Amino acid sequence: MRQKKEFVVIGLGRFGGSLCKELSDIGIEVLAIDKDPERIKEYNSVVSQAVELDAIDEESLIEMGIRNFDCVVVSIGEDIQASILITLILKEIGIKQVWVKARNDYHEKVLQKIGADRIIHPERDMARRIAHHIVSDKVADYIEISKNHSIVEIVASDKLNGKTVENIDAQEGFNCVIVAIRKSEDNLILLPSKTTIVDKNDILVTIGKNTDLERFEDKKV
Structure with missing residues (x-):
């Protein structure tokens, strides 16, 4: 134990x-x-x-x-x-x-x-998280894990409704990895498969380089 x-x-x-x-x-x-x-x-x-x-x-x-x-x-x-x-x-x-x-x-x-x-740096870190909320209504939360990499919780829009993780093409197209999908408070899918279906308003917990995450959010979500 x-x-x-x-x-x-x-x-x-x-x-x-x-x-x-x-x-x-x-x-x-x-x-x-x-x-x-x-x-x-x-x-x-x-x-x-x-x-x-x-x-x-x-x-x-x-x-x-x-x-x-x-x-x-x-x-x-x-x-x-x-x-x-x-x-x-x-x-x-x-x-x-x-x-x-x-x-x-x-x-x-x-x-x-x-x-x-x-x-x-509690004040600085919180300020960064708030800044990401303010500038994008797609970002539910933001955690910096290094100078150039972050974990971002992205709210799935109409554009992603009904698509599979494979269709979204985060990894191949943008070098980002969707490590979890939160469908509700008590329904979290860890390491979703390529065939996992995304619904509107799902939270996509995505990790990657900051520039890649921004491209992914702008182009696909």
């Missing part, structure tokens, strides 16, 4: 607090850390454990057993210096996965140099 992962979230601001709630809602064990006693009090009933602690204190982190956790998310908001120092401490004491919220590009560059495993 696969062991359930456990996470630490350091910093209970807007992003860190929301992350704690989402992880807890899906049954993930979360240890929340913040030096503000009021925030600890607020999230004490939300997470598995909430600890009042200044995460810059390396000895205190080790004493509380931080090495036993699978992933630590550093979501310090305003204090960039504290975010960098905590990330450095976590990597030096051997935390395998350290994810860090970056405030700006300078912050990101420093985090990259000291070994952060993943850097999160």
Whole structure:
């Protein structure tokens, strides 16, 4: 049986607090850390454990057993210096996965140099997703997976109604892959076959290079 992962979230601001709630809602064990006693009090009933602690204190982190956790998310908001120092401490004491919220590009560059495993830009990423919603009524959602590649949820129009995946020709004609089709909230077809029929308003979960996805959306959908 696969062991359930456990996470630490350091910093209970807007992003860190929301992350704690989402992880807890899906049954993930979360240890929340913040030096503000009021925030600890607020999230004490939300997470598995909430600890009042200044995460810059390396000895205190080790004493509380931080090495036993699978992933630590550093979501310090305003204090960039504290975010960098905590990330450095976590990597030096051997935390395998350290994810860090970056405030700006300078912050990101420093985090990259000291070994952060993943850097999160919640405001920038959300802005990009909203921008794609605004510019195209065909896009239901958008997730960037690299600088040049994305996963896009495209709403099937009248043009695609009744066509098979093979007829749509996403892969051969546009180098895009339809990895799933969502027909309703409880009806998701993963890795649809060439003969799977698409209906109007189906959501096509499509992965590819950004330029290819744009061509596919413009020409075919």
